[in-house]
Amino acid sequence: MFARKQIDIGYRDLTAALGYCLWFGFHRRELSTDLESLWSEDDDAVAALSVRTAFDCWLATQNFPRGSEVIVSGINIPDMARILEHHGLHMVPVDVDLHTMEILADEVEDAITPRTRLVLVAHLFGSRMDMEPVFEITRQHPDIVVVEDCAQAFDGCEGYRGDDRSDLSLFSFGAIKTASALGGAMARVRDADVRARMRSMMAEYPAQGRAYFFKRTLKFAALKTLGLNWIYTAFTQACKMFGVDYDLLVVNAVRGFRGDLIPLLRRQPALPQLALLRRRLRQYPRARLDSPSTSRPARESSATYSAPLRRPRQPAQYVVALSCFHREQNRTGNRPARRRL
Numbered sequence: 100m101f102a103r104k105q106i107d108i109g110y111r112d113l114t115a116a117l118g119y120c121l122w123f124g125f126h127r128r129e130l131s132t133d134l135e136s137l138w139s140e141d142d143d144a145v146a147a148l149s150v151r152t153a154f155d156c157w158l159a160t161q162n163f164p165r166g167s168e169v170i171v172s173g174i175n176i177p178d179m180a181r182i183l184e185h186h187g188l189h190m191v192p193v194d195v196d197l198h199t200m201e202i203l204a205d206e207v208e209d210a211i212t213p214r215t216r217l218v219l220v221a222h223l224f225g226s227r228m229d230m231e232p233v234f235e236i237t238r239q240h241p242d243i244v245v246v247e248d249c250a251q252a253f254d255g256c257e258g259y260r261g262d263d264r265s266d267l268s269l270f271s272f273g274a275i276k277t278a279s280a281l282g283g284a285m286a287r288v289r290d291a292d293v294r295a296r297m298r299s300m301m302a303e304y305p306a307q308g309r310a311y312f313f314k315r316t317l318k319f320a321a322l323k324t325l326g327l328n329w330i331y332t333a334f335t336q337a338c339k340m341f342g343v344d345y346d347l348l349v350v351n352a353v354r355g356f357r358g359d360l361i362p363l364l365r366r367q368p369a370l371p372q373l374a375l376l377r378r379r380l381r382q383y384p385r386a387r388l389d390s391p392s393t394s395r396p397a398r399e400s401s402a403t404y405s406a407p408l409r410r411p412r413q414p415a416q417y418v419v420a421l422s423c424f425h426r427e428q429n430r431t432g433n434r435p436a437r438r439r440l
C-alpha cells in the first residue's frame with residue numbers, strides 16, 4: 100500500500116527545524132529581509148504565514164466596494180472562496196479545462212461586468228497557464244487587477260515568480276507543497292504602497308510560538324515516516340481492523356487551519372518557521388523538479404507536480420482534494436448574473 104502523498108521535505112531539514120526551535124538568536128526582520136531578497140531582486144517580495152494570510156491581507160489593502168465581482172478559476176481550495184466572501188466579494192467562476200488546467204480567455208471576457216475588480220488565476224496541479232491572454236483582456240479594463248495563485252506552481256529557486264504584470268503572485272510552502280517548509284508563503288506585490296501596508300499590517304498579527312512549531316515539526320516527521328510503504332500498510336490495516344477511516348485521519352492531520360479561518364490566518368510565522376523556509380529556498384535542488392517522468396506515481400515526490408509544465412500531471416487525483424467554486428457558490432447562493440459589457 101502506497102501513501103498517496105509524500106511530504107517533500109527530508110529528515111535533515113526536519114532535524115534542522117527542531118534545532119531552529121532551540122536557537123534564540125533569530126531576528127524576525129533579518130529573516131524576512133533574507134527571504135524577501137532570496138525571492139525577488141526587485142525588492143517587491145513579502146513573506147507571510149501562508150498564501151491565505153497574504154491574500155487576506157492584500158485584499159484588506161484594496162478596499163474593493165462590497166459586492167465587487169472577482170473572476171476566479173473554477174477550481175481552488177475552499178478557503179480562497181471563504182476569504183473572498185469575508186471581504187464581501189462575489190465570485191464569478193470560470194471553467195477550468197481539465198486537460199490543460201487553463202481558464203479560457205473568452206470566458207474571462209464574458210464574465211467581466213462593470214463590477215469586476217479582480218481576476219484570480221490559479222495555476223493548478225503543477226501546470227502553469229499562459230497569462231498573456233488574460234492580460235490582453237484586462238489591459239482594456241484598467242479597474243481590474245490580476246492575482247496569480249501559484250500555491251501549486253513552485254518550480255525551483257531560479258524558477259517562475261509570477262508574471263511581472265500581476266498585482267500579486269502567491270507561492271505556498273505549506274506542509275504538502277513542493278519544497279515544503281511545513282508552512283510559509285512568499286508573495287510578490289507590485290505596488291510599493293500596498294507592500295508597505297501589508298508588511299505593517301502583518302507585523303501587528305500575533306506570532307506563532309516556537310513550541311507550536313516544534314510540535315508541528317514532530318508531527319510532520321511522524322507523518323513522513325508513516326509514508327514509508329511497510330509502515331503505511333500496517334497503519335491502514337490497523338485502521339481497517341478498528342473501523343477507522345485512515346484517509347480521513349491523514350487528511351485531518353495535515354489540514355492547516357482548523358477552526359475560525361480568518362483569525363487563524365492573521366498570524367506571523369514562528370521564527371524557526373521562517374528560518375526553515377530560508378533554508379529550503381537556499382537549498383532546494385532544481386534537479387528534484389527536472390528529473391521525474393510523467394509516469395511516476397505520486398509517491399515519488401510532490402516535486403513531481405510543480406515542474407514548469409504547461410500540462411498538468413495526473414490532475415484527476417487532485418481534483419478531489421480541491422473544490423469547485425461552482426459547488427461552493429451553490430452552497431452560498433452567491434453567484435451573480437453574468438452581463439456582457
Ligand SMILES: Cc1ncc(COP(=O)(O)O)c(C=O)c1O
Pocket residue numbers: 148149150151152175176179221248250251270271272273283284355
Ligand atoms: C491552489 C491553492 N491556493 C491556495 C492554497 C493555500 O496555500 P496556503 O496553505 O499557503 O495558505 C493552496 C494550498 O493548498 C492551494 O492549493
